[in-house]
Amino acid sequence: MDEQKEPLPRAEAEEYASWFKALADATRIQIVSLLARRREPMSVGEIVAVSGVGQSTVSHHLKILSEVRFVLVERQGTSSLYRINESCVSCFPTAADVVMGNPVPTAPVRD
Amino acid sequence: MDEQKEPLPRAEAEEYASWFKALADATRIQIVSLLARRREPMSVGEIVAVSGVGQSTVSHHLKILSEVRFVLVERQGTSSLYRINESCVSCFPTAADVVMGNPVPTAPVRD
DNA sequence: ATCGTCAATCGACGATATTCGATGAACGGG
DNA sequence: CCCGTTCATCGAATATCGTCGATTGACGAT
Numbered sequence: 001m002d003e004q005k006e007p008l009p010r011a012e013a014e015e016y017a018s019w020f021k022a023l024a025d026a027t028r029i030q031i032v033s034l035l036a037r038r039r040e041p042m043s044v045g046e047i048v049a050v051s052g053v054g055q056s057t058v059s060h061h062l063k064i065l066s067e068v069r070f071v072l073v074e075r076q077g078t079s080s081l082y083r084i085n086e087s088c089v090s091c092f093p094t095a096a097d098v099v100m101g102n103p104v105p106t107a108p109v110r111d
Numbered sequence: 112m113d114e115q116k117e118p119l120p121r122a123e124a125e126e127y128a129s130w131f132k133a134l135a136d137a138t139r140i141q142i143v144s145l146l147a148r149r150r151e152p153m154s155v156g157e158i159v160a161v162s163g164v165g166q167s168t169v170s171h172h173l174k175i176l177s178e179v180r181f182v183l184v185e186r187q188g189t190s191s192l193y194r195i196n197e198s199c200v201s202c203f204p205t206a207a208d209v210v211m212g213n214p215v216p217t218a219p220v221r222d
Numbered sequence: 223a224t225c226g227t228c229a230a231t232c233g234a235c236g237a238t239a240t241t242c243g244a245t246g247a248a249c250g251g252g
Numbered sequence: 253c254c255c256g257t258t259c260a261t262c263g264a265a266t267a268t269c270g271t272c273g274a275t276t277g278a279c280g281a282t
Contacts, residue, residue, distance in 0.1 A: 007161055008144040013137035024135035025240080026124040029209060033119040036210040044259055050118055057241055059260055070206075078249045078258045089210050095181075095203030098140060099147040099195060136270075155229055168271055170230055189228050189279045 008101070015104040019093050022068045027053060028061050032084065035071060041081035069107035119212070126215040130204050133179045138164060139172050143195070146182060152192035180218035 007013075023029060030051060035042060044062065048055045062082055065071045069088050074081045091105040118124075134140060141162060146153060155173065159166045173193055176182045180199050185192045202216040 007141045007163075010137060010141070013140040013144075016140045017135055017137045020131045020134040023131040023206065023209065024128055026121060026128045027240085029124040029127045030118045030121070032206075033124075033209055033212060037212070045257090052118075053240095054242055055259075056243075056261080060240080063260085075248095075259095080259060084210060089206045092206030094205055095134065095143075095200045098134065098144055099200050101144060101148070138270080156227090164270090165272055166229070167231080167273075171270080174230080186229095191229060 012104055016093060016098055019068065019105075022065060022070055023092075025061070027051070027057070028065060031058070031061055032065065032070065035082060035084045041074065041083040043079040043081055045079065047082070123215055127204060127209055130179065130216075133176060133181055134203075136172070138162070138168070139176060142169070142172055143176065143181065146193060146195045152185065152194035154190040154192055156190065158193070 023032070031047060034047060034050065044055065044058055047062075048058050051058060062071060062073070066073055066082070069085050070092075071082050072085045074083075088107055091107070093102070093105055096102075097105075119127075134143070142158060145158060145161065155166065155169055158173075159169050162169060173182060173184070177184055177193075180196050181203075182193050183196045185194075196218075199218055202218070204213070204216055207213075208216075
């Protein structure tokens, strides 16, 4: 019979974990919710000004967030404008996805 | 006007992060999905047998998962039986919650 | 009471992550 | 062409995390 004794394959578990890792830090949560409050894209400098952490730290977190395509970047002259990727927000896995064994969502590749 | 310039308060960001931290590890993802596949509660020994990591490691992860009430424990004689907390699965925050500034869900205190 | 089983805790170790300050590279303006 | 601004990257310090083996404690059976 289809007795599900095996654990979730490690590879899938890692993929799931990498999603949740992206939001598993308070500073990144702040950045994400900040970008969401402002409807328009924000430059790194603006984010630094209100987030209370150093510029290199903000840049680092933005890199992590953009690697999972949670935020999108658009370079404009000398500054980089970051904004939320709406389609990535909606495909973000839920705890129910994990529990029900749904396939791991893949971040949309388009920018 | 209500110009939302302030970042999300650090305390709330930390609460959000602690939720996502709970699922930010591949082994915990495996344990959670394992408990979900089996409908009935599982003992630590059973989980160890199929998860491929040591007993103390499993115990450690189960502790983390039960601290956010994602799993519930029921001690039975010499063994501990763990099971998924369904109501915690459904209240688990989504990325949309973060982005929309919803209040941080609190894990149900009942066991 | 003693032994064996089961699970939680402890201590330690290596691996990752977070943060910072400093440096560097790209760009626009005078 | 030089300078200031803006951001990414580097290197290092620190903190946190995941894992293990060993120990401890609780319980049941003999």
